[in-house]
Amino acid sequence: MQPENVAILLATYNWPRALELVLEALFTQTRLPDEIVIADDGSRADTQGMIERMKAKAPQGIAIKHVWHEDLGFRKSIILNQSVAVVESEYIIELDGDCIPEKHFVEDHLRVAREGAYVAGSRVMISSKGSAMIQEHGLQKSFLKRFANSANAWRVSFLQNILAPYYKQNNLLANRGCNIGFWRKDILTVNGYDESYIGWGHEDIDLIYRMRNAGVRKRFLKFGGVVYHLYHNKEDRSKDTFNKQKALDAIKEKRIRAADGVDKYLRTKEEQKDK
Template identity: 45%
Template sequence: MTIKNTPTTSLILTTYNWPEALELVLLSIVKQSVLPDEIIIGDDGSGPETKAVITKYQNNYSVPIIHVWHEDDGFRKTEILNKVIARATSEYIIKIDGDIILHRHFVKNHLQMCEKGVYTCGSRVSLSDEASKKAQETKNISYRFFSKGNNNRLNALYNPFLMKLFSYYNDNLMKIRGCNTGMWRDLIEITGYNEDMIGWGREDSEISARLTHAKKRKKNNKFGALNNHQHQSFSSRSELNENHEIFS
């Protein structure tokens, strides 16, 4: 299925040593109703198990899958993201994470909602630990409103009509999900992510602030462009206060 007058699209994501989760991400991308023009995986220093998963999909998928890797030297998400963005060739960039299961119309919905001068942010469903483990064991990528294990069920409600009706502009810089964003190549204009921010936290709010200062509007997508977050233990937040100071 194609959508008229839409930009070429790069779907980008980051990963680190969680091949079981990455497998579900890639499987959900393969099943998209509208495919991106390229997939770029930013690998923050994973081992050979992650490489093996990526290679399997590279060899069996018509859309180019580009693997950008750098050496493991701590949590350097902003740095690997900038390397990924530098490799992107499309007009529009949809950003997710390496532990997200996409609704089958995820890419389609982002393209339906993209506007010039606007960057978008969608919601996510948080899967329980039990549901996440079961999904990885069974390779299940189909989740709906009534699926067992949804911890914030309202975000699992899919309705294209309501998506167009209730998506809204929002200047709150804290209400952004880096695992579900769509941006034009404005990312390059504002020099990408701030590599002074290391460790977990605030990198998406900081880039949202710079996009807003560059006169780009933020729009929250509701009831469409859905994804499901696989449960994991939180990364260390030891740098959060420092990152918050940079953001502020």
């Protein structure tokens, strides 16, 4: 069984132009999402203003929700959990606010989606020069492909389901939070993201392997689900080694549920309903 409705879980932080381009691309998908939930890790007011303008341009039927918390450093796991708690769709595709989806992105993800599985995708890295031109000129027809010299930009729809159960099945780190799809019920089973991950890195690996430990198998979306990652300077990666080891420990110990995860936001949501 494939999903009937889908939400885009869109992570962002203080880059409104990139987020605007991503939203424009989501508004022209061959299969429109039912929801776009923006997980905002403390952006300034200019991001809020841009989101309000884009809400007015959204195609009819797309619910856009903006979930924000105060900027107290890199707390992506927390804002993602808060955003998952407001998702109403049965399927979630996670995307970063600097990754522009090709027009078949949602269609491709849903084609490969299956019960009891998550879908891992890849990305096309855009150069500094190409990223600057895209931001200046916008999403012109075929414009992104001018700067894509990677096989990850190829789209061959009939190969997607043939390769999905086999491609990169044994690569521990071939899972990226900027392009991944999963059933809402599966992320709730593992209690969402582990909020002990503070600082950049590896919270997505931890999540995926806890889902795998819970019996959720991997399907890899090759030759589809294309995203174009705009160039930017690297974030502070001082927590990289610590977070990577924590993720590897979760894999080794076969953990399933996060001790500090999404459940508290779900309880708050239910309590508010009861009032």
